[in-house]
Every structure is written in C-alpha cells, then in structure tokens.
Amino acid sequence: MSLAVSATAAWQSERNRLLGIAYRMLGDFGHAEDVVSEVAIDAVRQERKADGHRVESWPAWLTTVCVRRSVDRVRQLAAVREDYTGPWLPEPVDTSRLPEETVANRELLSLTLLHLAEQLAPEARAALVLHRAFGMSAPEIADILEKTPAAVRQMISRAERRLDIDPDAPAPRTKDGAALEKLVRAIEQGDIDTVVAMLDRDAVLWADGGGKVKSAMNPVFGAERIGRFFAGILGKAATFDPVQPVRTRIIEVNGEAAVLLWHQGRSDVLLIDGGLDGRVRELRQVANPEKLTRLSLGEP
Template sequence: MDEPETGSALEQWLEAKPRLTMLAYNMLGVWAQAEDVVAAVGEQVVKLEPHQVANVQNWPGYLTTLTTRRSIDVLRSAQHQRTEYVGSWLPEPVDQRTLPEDSAVNDAMLRLGVLLLLEELSAPARAAYVLHHALGYSATEIAPVLETSPAAVRQLLSRAAKKLRQAQNPQHDVSSVSSILTQIVQAIHRADLDAVVSLLAQDSVLYSDGGGKVRAALNPVYGAQRIARFMIGVERKNPDRQVFIGQVNGEPALLFARDGRDDVLVIDMSGGAIQRILQVSNPDKLGKIGSEWTLLPIESC
C-alpha cells in the first residue's frame, strides 16, 4: 500500500512543480531559491505517511500552502540579507523559455518591475498579494494558507494595493516596448540628450544592480535629465559594446554585451513614457537569461 500512496503524492507534486516554482519565484525574485523551496516541498511530500496522504483532499491547494509557507520563511531571511546588499537589489531575470506556459500564474506578475515593487511588502503581505493577483485566490482561500482570518487577509491586500498601485498598471504591448527600447539605444548612441529625455518621464528612476561584483551606480538615479546623462556617459566609455534585444520575464529586454560583462535592461512604462529602468549587471543573476537574443543594428552617427 505504501508505494502506491507515495507514488500518488509524488505524481501530484511533479504535476504541480511548474506552477509551484513560479509561485515561489514570484515570492522570492530568485530562481534558485524558488527551485530549492519547491524541492523541499517535494521531499516533505515524499515523507508523508500513508494516512497523511489519504487525508489530503485538495492536492493543488495543499501544495500551494506548503510552498507559500516555505517561501515566507525563506523571504524573511532574504529580506534581512538584502539590507546588506551592495547597491540596489533587483530581482533575477529569467529566460522566457524557462517560464512554463501552463503554470496558471498571471504573467504580468512576473515582470521585473512588479517583482521589485513586491519587495516593499512584508512576507505575509507579499504572499497574500501574490496568491490573490498571480493565482486568483480569494481572501477566504488565502486565510488558511497564512493561518489567519479572511478579514485580516483583506486588510493585507488593501494595504498592499495602496503601496503597489504601479504594479496594477498594465504594461504596454510587446511591440511598443520593443520600439521604445530600440529608440533609447539609438538616442544614447547618438549622444542625443534631448531624445533620451523625451522618452523618459520627468520623475523616472534608474536602478542598477552590480551586487558589488561589477561597477554600477550604488544609488538609484532620479530624474530624466540625470538618467539621460548617465546612460550617454556609460555609452561613451563603452563604444564597442554590442546591444541585443530579446525577452526576459515575459517582457522585452536589452542585453548590453562586451568582454567580461553583460547587462540586462528592462523598462516600466507609464503614460507613454519610461517610468523605471532596471539594469541587472550582477553576473550571479544572469545565469538564466538564455541565448535567444537578436543583435540590434546601431545607426551610425
């Protein structure tokens, strides 16, 4: 009897694994940590006694609960470590092909800009927000996962929504964002300050994550003028770098490549202008970006 019961539990975990990994990644912003969480859930499931397996009435809900609770524990520790991080901490970009199409997770929740905004929440609030917006869970369904009341969950969601209004803004279509990325690359290559500024919101911000491993701005760069000058300055110092366009986390992205260094850049749009630029340069975070990038032709000055 034991083998069929355990096999059944393992099969449930294997079937849910892509969705659980996406859930954990949405909670943590680091793919390796998400995989570790889901692997630990698998180990826990395999060790269940036959009577415990028999008592599980809803396997998707049970596995979601285990994954969420483990993610909360990992996130609490990670949030403390991230306060000591060198420079701005940004989520890890992931190759589009890594994201399972049938994971049942809302793709918009996986954008790097959304994952960054989620860092502003406490671990329980982030869990509630992710379960609600990524998986469509109601407050009543979230409550037992967090071992609290539906009213408490609704309060968490309300407070989180006030903090994360920008996360609810729909991103522009892929072709539009790709066009903006192409335009900004051409403008910085021409050192056309006005053209770069015209693509940016006046209160835009640029975050650069080098993690102390490569040179990067230690503090966010605020304002269209300062960002434009910063990006043109970087281009002048690296005239031979190649620029590629592709996708990470379901959104268009740029890859700046030169000997010994890569930078992945994504943007968040608001009101037709670039609101946020996220540049991930820490080599430890670029292992999952994949190889499907297209060289972007640069117009000669």
C-alpha cells in the same frame, strides 16, 4: 499505487504552479526551485507518517506548504539583501525557460512588480500573489496564511494600492515596443539628448551590479542624472571599443521585452516602465553576472 508514489505524482503535476508561486514570492529562480524541492520532501514525509492522517487534497496541501516555506525564505533573504552591494533587483529569466503555466498568466511576473513587491511584508506578498496571479479567494488564502478572510482582503487592498495595481485590471500593462526600440537606437548611437528627452523629469534608475561589476551604488533620480549615467557608460565603452562601443538586442524577459546591452566586455539587461504620457518613468538595469545565468545572452 503506494501513497509515496501518489505524493510524488501530485508534486510533479503541481510543480510548475508551485514554481510560479515561489518565484513571484522570492524574485530569485534558484531559491524558488529550492523551495519547491523542499516541498516535495515534505510531501513524501507527510505520506509516510504513521498516524493514519490522510491528505484530502494534495494540490491544496502542496500550495499551503509552498507558500509558508516561501514566506520563511523571504524573511531569511531579507537580512542577506540588507548587506547586498548597491540596489537589489530580482533575477531575470528568459521567458522560454519559464514553465508554460507561469508564462501563461503573466500577472506579477514582470521585474518591475517583482522589485516593487519587495516593499511588502512576506504574508502580504503571498496574499497578493495568490489572489492576483492564481485567482484564489480571500477565504482560501486565509486558510493558508492562518488569517481571517477580512484580514486577507485588507492585505490585498493595501498591497494593490502600494504597488499601484488596478484591482479591476485583469492583465498586466503591456510595454511600449516603439519606445523601447527608440531607446535602443539612441543608446547605440550615443544620442544622450534623445535618451533624456524620453525620460520623465522625475524618472529613476536602479542599477544592480551586486559588487561584481561597476555600477551605480544608489538609485539615480532625475532625467538629467540618468542621462549623465548613460553618458558615462558610453564614454567608457568608446574607450574599450572605438568601433562599436555599445551593441544591443531586444530580448524577452519574464514575459516582457527588455534590452540586452553589450559594452566593455560585459552584458547588462535593461527594462523600462513608462507612464500614460509615453515617457519612461523607471529603468532597471541588471548587470550582476550571477543574475544573468538564466538568460540566452548569445554573442554581441
């Protein structure tokens, strides 16, 4: 077997895991696929070098290159996202389209955490992803990021605090299915009072239209304002379709339940995040049609 075939075989074996790392780092599946493809090219080039250097562990080498390329891509995308029209949200992906290895470990896979991770510096994001989602130790991560283990532990600790992640929790929080069903019914029926009653007083909604469809240009803060936001949607939807203004369906996105909304001839995906008191504290509405291409939207 030639070295090039060995590199290719190693990449094929590790591809799904690499994709899981890159997607969690970038929040964009297309960019994650690009990064993983670039890693394949790097691996072949590495084996073809004439200096006689042999790769001792392809999984370790591929992981290192994937993380470093992802860090670079995060920095490149930061400038692009500064010019993004309205709030930027990660690209949701139909759970059935995600690699099995990515779905099996749902840590840091939810849109909520992918969105919150945008607050972190690229290397801190990498440290958190490798530690929480892939169980890597601080010394292992330190070798990849060229940091000391102590510095890596500090990055992970700070990132967990910033994202409000319980360091002792082995699995991500589960969504309240009953709350989601109740919200779906209220939206379909135009019952804004119930929608508002389900929200925490200080709830916040991010709506990502990307300038492609009409949406809130800034985060919407407070239950009453969010209620008026949905009332506006329902009012316009009733003008567009008086018989059934809004249609809904629960779908699985990034390993968690979400609401698919059809209204005014368009599709939106709505995800909610609640507190221990059962009230909804955060809502994320992805409406940019360019971000919904990896979902099975079906027909309304």
